[in-house]
Amino acid sequence: MEPAEILSNPGGAIGVGWLMIVLPLLGAAVLLLGGRRTDKWGHYFGVLMALASFVVAALVFFQLLGFAPGERRRGVSLYEFIPGVADMGLLIDPLSVSFALLITGVGSLIHIYSIGYMSHDHDRRRFFAYLNLFVAAMLLLVLADNYVALFVGWEGVGLASYLLIGFWQFKPTAATAAKKAFVVNRVGDFGLLVAIFIMFTSFGSVAFGEVFAKAGAESQGTITAIGLLLLLGACGKSAQLPLQSWLLDAMEGPTPVSALIHAATMVTAGVYLVVRSGAAFFPGEGTASLVVTIVGVATLLAGAIIGTAKDDIKKALAGSTMSQIGYMMLAAGLGPVGYAFAIAHLISHGFFKANLFLGAGSVMHAMNDQVDMRKYGGLRKYLPITFITFFIGYLAIIGFPLLSGYFTKDGIIETTMEHNAILGWLAVVGAGITGFYMSRLVFMTFFGKARWDEGVKPHESPAVMTWPLILLAIGSVVLGAFLIVGNRLMIFLGPAVGRPEELPEFHAVSPVGLATLALVALGAAYAWLKYGRQEVPAVAPRGSVLTTFARRDLYGDALNEALFMRPGQWLTRLAVWFDNRGIDGLVNGLAAGIGGTSGRLRRIQTGYVRSYALSIFVGAAILAGAWFVVGTL
Amino acid sequence: MTTHYLILSALLFAIGGIGVLIRRNAIVVFMCVELMLNACNLAFVTFARQHGNIEGQVIAFFVMIVAAAEVVVGLAIIVTIFRTRRSASVDDASLLKY
Amino acid sequence: MGETVTFWVLAVASVAAALGLVFSRKAVYSALMLGVVMLSLAVLYAVQDAPFLAAVQIIVYTGAVMMLFLFVLMLVGVDSSDSLVETLRGQRFWAFLAGLGFAVLLALGFGNVVFAAPTGLAAVNQAGNVPSLAEAIFTRYVFAFEVTSALLITAALGAMVLAHRERAEAKATQKDLSRARFVAFGETGANPASLPGPGTYARHNAIDMPALLPDGSISQLSVNRHLARHTEELLEERSGELDASETPVAEITEGENSK
Numbered sequence: 010m011e012p013a014e015i016l017s018n019p020g021g022a023i024g025v026g027w028l029m030i031v032l033p034l035l036g037a038a039v040l041l042l043g044g045r046r047t048d049k050w051g052h053y054f055g056v057l058m059a060l061a062s063f064v065v066a067a068l069v070f071f072q073l074l075g076f077a078p079g080e081r082r083r084g085v086s087l088y089e090f091i092p093g094v095a096d097m098g099l100l101i102d103p104l105s106v107s108f109a110l111l112i113t114g115v116g117s118l119i120h121i122y123s124i125g126y127m128s129h130d131h132d133r134r135r136f137f138a139y140l141n142l143f144v145a146a147m148l149l150l151v152l153a154d155n156y157v158a159l160f161v162g163w164e165g166v167g168l169a170s171y172l173l174i175g176f177w178q179f180k181p182t183a184a185t186a187a188k189k190a191f192v193v194n195r196v197g198d199f200g201l202l203v204a205i206f207i208m209f210t211s212f213g214s215v216a217f218g219e220v221f222a223k224a225g226a227e228s229q230g231t232i233t234a235i236g237l238l239l240l241l242g243a244c245g246k247s248a249q250l251p252l253q254s255w256l257l258d259a260m261e262g263p264t265p266v267s268a269l270i271h272a273a274t275m276v277t278a279g280v281y282l283v284v285r286s287g288a289a290f291f292p293g294e295g296t297a298s299l300v301v302t303i304v305g306v307a308t309l310l311a312g313a314i315i316g317t318a319k320d321d322i323k324k325a326l327a328g329s330t331m332s333q334i335g336y337m338m339l340a341a342g343l344g345p346v347g348y349a350f351a352i353a354h355l356i357s358h359g360f361f362k363a364n365l366f367l368g369a370g371s372v373m374h375a376m377n378d379q380v381d382m383r384k385y386g387g388l389r390k391y392l393p394i395t396f397i398t399f400f401i402g403y404l405a406i407i408g409f410p411l412l413s414g415y416f417t418k419d420g421i422i423e424t425t426m427e428h429n430a431i432l433g434w435l436a437v438v439g440a441g442i443t444g445f446y447m448s449r450l451v452f453m454t455f456f457g458k459a460r461w462d463e464g465v466k467p468h469e470s471p472a473v474m475t476w477p478l479i480l481l482a483i484g485s486v487v488l489g490a491f492l493i494v495g496n497r498l499m500i501f502l503g504p505a506v507g508r509p510e511e512l513p514e515f516h517a518v519s520p521v522g523l524a525t526l527a528l529v530a531l532g533a534a535y536a537w538l539k540y541g542r543q544e545v546p547a548v549a550p551r552g553s554v555l556t557t558f559a560r561r562d563l564y565g566d567a568l569n570e571a572l573f574m575r576p577g578q579w580l581t582r583l584a585v586w587f588d589n590r591g592i593d594g595l596v597n598g599l600a601a602g603i604g605g606t607s608g609r610l611r612r613i614q615t616g617y618v619r620s621y622a623l624s625i626f627v628g629a630a631i632l633a634g635a636w637f638v639v640g641t642l
Numbered sequence: 643m644t645t646h647y648l649i650l651s652a653l654l655f656a657i658g659g660i661g662v663l664i665r666r667n668a669i670v671v672f673m674c675v676e677l678m679l680n681a682c683n684l685a686f687v688t689f690a691r692q693h694g695n696i697e698g699q700v701i702a703f704f705v706m707i708v709a710a711a712e713v714v715v716g717l718a719i720i721v722t723i724f725r726t727r728r729s730a731s732v733d734d735a736s737l738l739k740y
Numbered sequence: 741m742g743e744t745v746t747f748w749v750l751a752v753a754s755v756a757a758a759l760g761l762v763f764s765r766k767a768v769y770s771a772l773m774l775g776v777v778m779l780s781l782a783v784l785y786a787v788q789d790a791p792f793l794a795a796v797q798i799i800v801y802t803g804a805v806m807m808l809f810l811f812v813l814m815l816v817g818v819d820s821s822d823s824l825v826e827t828l829r830g831q832r833f834w835a836f837l838a839g840l841g842f843a844v845l846l847a848l849g850f851g852n853v854v855f856a857a858p859t860g861l862a863a864v865n866q867a868g869n870v871p872s873l874a875e876a877i878f879t880r881y882v883f884a885f886e887v888t889s890a891l892l893i894t895a896a897l898g899a900m901v902l903a904h905r906e907r908a909e910a911k912a913t914q915k916d917l918s919r920a921r922f923v924a925f926g927e928t929g930a931n932p933a934s935l936p937g938p939g940t941y942a943r944h945n946a947i948d949m950p951a952l953l954p955d956g957s958i959s960q961l962s963v964n965r966h967l968a969r970h971t972e973e974l975l976e977e978r979s980g981e982l983d984a985s986e987t988p989v990a991e992i993t994e995g996e997n998s999k
Contacts, residue, residue: 611740612740614738614739614740615736615739615740615828616736616737616738616739616740617732617733617736617739617828618732618733618735618736619662619663619664619666619732619733619828619831620828620831622662622663623663623831623834623835623838626659626662626663626835626838626839626842627834627838629842630838630841630842630845633842633845633846633849634841634845636849637845637848637849643743643744643747643858644855644858645850645851645853645855646747646751647747647784647788648846648850649846649847649850649851650747650751650754650755652842652843652846652847652850653755653758653843653847654754654755654758654777655842655843655846656839656840656842656843656846657755657758657759657761657762657839658758658762659838659839659842660762660835660836660838660839661761661762663831663834663835663838663839664762664826664831664832664835665762666827667767669767669809669812669813669816670761670767670770672809673761673770673771673774673809674761674762676774676805677758677761677774677777680777680778680781680801683781683793683797684781684784684785687784687785687788687790687793688788690788690790690861691788691789691790691858691859691860691861692855692858692859693859694858694859694860694861694863694864695864696861696864696865696872696873696876697876697880699790699792699793699873700873700876700877700881702790702793703793703796703873703877704881704884704888706793706796706797706800706801707888707891707892708888708891709801709805710800710801710804710805710892710895711888711891711892711894711895712895713805713808713809714808714895714896714898714899715895715898715899715902717808717809717812717899718898718899718902718903719902720812720816721812721815721816721902721903722902722903724815724816725905730816733827733828
């Protein structure tokens with residue numbers, strides 16, 4: 010089924026849909042411009058703006074439900090910039106509304122959580138300002154109706170990410186990590202920009218409607234090129250191979266940042282881009298889609314392997330995020346049959362990953378900001394609420410039956426298996442590894458003997474931090490079933506991105522599903538044996554070659570350094586040398602030459618009348634000679 | 643015949659020029675300048691005769707007058723310089739150097 | 741024919757004199773050589789139907805301008821002779837080269853021109869050379885004439901201004917000079933009297949004749965040292981007139997007291 014036509018603005022909540030973007034933006038502006046004066050109520054104001062944006066999103070959602078399915082794509086024109094070429098407007102349709110609800114919903118919960126988490130921080134107000142800025146930019150990204158406005162939102166979230174990762178500016182590691190994230194993202198942005206340029210030259214417009222309408226008439230080569238460039242942009246933003254190196258370093262930021270940006274929303278922008286552009290550029294067949302699936306599978310395996318070797322709880326969760334987004338990319342590359350599964354996994358992942366990150370933040374809060382899991386142990390007695398919500402999130406992510414992950418991840422694996430068996434089995438292996446490292450994380454943290462440092466007294470977090478955990482845990486439980494059973498999400502998203510005519514049947518029990526469960530159980534059992542039953546060593550053991558491979562992030566950083574950083578530095582040095590010797594040499598040499606020449610030339614002025622007379626006489630002789638030769642003067 | 647006079651004039655002019663460049667005594671330099679002026683006069687008179695035009699002689703006449711005036715002022719300057727500097731060498735007035 | 745001979749003789753003479761002017765060491769010799777050149781040129785003017793100019797050349801140029809040169813030479817230092825060493829590097833070489841080149845160029849240029857027979861000034865000089873000159877000067881070139889007169893007046897004034905010396909202090913009177921002489925006598929024993937005058941003899945009373953001291957020897961103070969160069973020869977010549985057998989008394993020289 011093809012996507013529906015985009016209809017006009019019907020007024021009502023959709024008509025003021027731009028409030029979703031403007032309210033958090035206003036929050037950011039007030040808090041940043043107000044400065045220290047707003048410190049006392051800044052955090053409440055930030056939360057208020059996020060909640061207000063959620064309310065508008067909910068109203069828009071309900072208004073959209075009031076229309077017939079074929080009429081659910083609405084364009085809201087805001088500002089005519091260059092008529093016919095660049096107009097600013099919003100596209101309110103099932104896909105963008107789903108994202109908007111996720112962003113504002115999870116975002117508001119994280120805002121509330123941050124009141125407690127950042128209560129001791131001197132710059133809490135600035136934190137909320139940046140969070141609001143992020144929400145505004147992300148909403149612009151998903152609500153835009155043309156690629157240029159999407160790009161503005163894209164850059165905006167990149168900026169917010171940079172500001173938030175480097176929030177504690179006094180930490181050199183944080184500043185470096187922020188820079189790294191920004192630079193690696195830039196590579197992806199370059200891809201997206203070139204794709205937009207090609208779109209503009211080929212189609213004459215960058216609005217979604219126009220581009221998708223004219224894409225059919227364009228040559229396959231151009232379409233593939235645009236698709237691959239869009240994929241490059243998505244890889245940068247979503248930390249997929251080869252642009253994945255920034256995500257683990259981004260854990261330097263405060264934990265709410267990791268939860269909101271690097272788990273639930275920003276890193277999913279890449280998946281949004283692929284799904285939104287799917288109708289024209291990633292239709293399931295063809296080179297671009299194939300590359301998307303390969304990138305997805307490679308990343309899900311890489312992320313899982315990295316996650317097994319990390320002792321830092323946040324870095325392990327970051328590896329997990331990388332891996333889960335790999336699943337989403339894999340699904341998105343399968344074409345219309347996979348879009349809905351990708352988005353379903355995205356939404357439920359948003360909930361349970363945010364849950365896990367906020368839980369980790371709660372643990373860190375209790376353990377004096379310690380992140381090394383080797384210093385945890387036996388915390389389930391002291392942090393009951395955190396433990397229960399974290400455990401629910403853990404079950405969801407490994408795909409325990411009936412929780413969210415079971416429905417969404419299995420959906421992806423089964424769909425992949427029908428498409429391409431090799432990729433399917435690799436995804437199953439990835440699920441097994443997921444089972445292992447997530448179990449390892451839970452057992453090291455909450456079970457076993459206490460391996461704490463001196464003077465650490467773990468205590469449960471305050472209500473303002475535990476209530477969001479509870480709400481997110483509830484979401485982790487029910488969302489998967491809600492979205493997948495009965496193909497609810499696929500039918501809902503049909504008008505937006507298209508869907509196969511025949512809806513897939515959901516098999517409660519299938520061979521592939523059973524195999525997956527078996528591997529997951531194996532992984533969890535192995536983790537229990539190693540980390541639940543045995544003593545966890547205080548210092549990380551040397552391990553094998555594979556362990557080192559995983560600990561060094563699969564040598565991703567080393568590769569980047571060798572391939573790009575070193576040559577880049579040589580190039581810079583060469584340019585500096587050339588500038589100093591070549592260009593400066595030229596300019597200085599010119600000056601020196603003139604100075605030297607004038608120094609020599611001035612000796613003509615000897616002061617003696619007779620030498621001057623000589624020059625006059627010689628000149629006259631030459632003139633006479635010239636006269637003689639020329640004949641007439 | 644005319645050519646001979648002209649070549650003589652050129653010769654005297656060149657010798658006067660060399661003298662200006664070689665001699666250091668200011669008065670002798672001045673005398674060489676006078677020699678050059680005389681050579682020019684000879685050329686003028688020769689051409690006056692060649693073309694049958696009296697104006698060549700008129701010009702020579704004026705040259706003589708101007709040369710006389712020039713000698714008056716020039717020698718006065720030399721005398722003044724000599725009084726202050728006690729030297730009549732042309733090379734001594736070399737302050738306008740680099 | 742006559743003109744040709746005149747020309748060649750005078751040409752050689754003037755070129756030789758010009759070379760002498762440039763290369764002689766003594767400035768007075770150079771002045772005299774210049775005089776020779778000017779006289780030769782005067783004759784050449786006369787040969788070329790310019791009698792007035794010839795006369796003006798002799799009277800004004802040689803007579804007035806050259807004498808002016810000689811006067812200034814006398815003031816400035818008649819015995820100042822140029823050393824032959826050239827101080828500026830390469831000056832001589834380039835000067836000769838330039839001069840020679842210049843002369844060659846001009847000679848070649850003139851040599852290439854083909855002149856018709858000279859028209860001569862016979863037609864123009866019908867009323868006489870001077871009247872035709874006068875007619876040209878006072879009608880067609882009267883403006884230049886007036887300007888040149890102004891120039892002459894300005895030159896005369898300029899020379900007066902330049903050569904004038906302001907007295908910084910009052911002119912010393914005869915009394916002051918006498919007083920100064922006696923003060924010097926008191927301090928250093930210098931002779932306060934004036935210098936002796938030249939000798940006056942029956943057949944020679946020029947100022948280059950020395951006076952005789954009481955003992956018959958020559959007073960060196962009585963004659964200018966430049967002119968005194970000839971004193972020895974003159975004395976020998978005229979030894980008959982003077983009694984030189986007596987032993988000469990010691991000369992009273994300047995600065996010595998007679999004891």
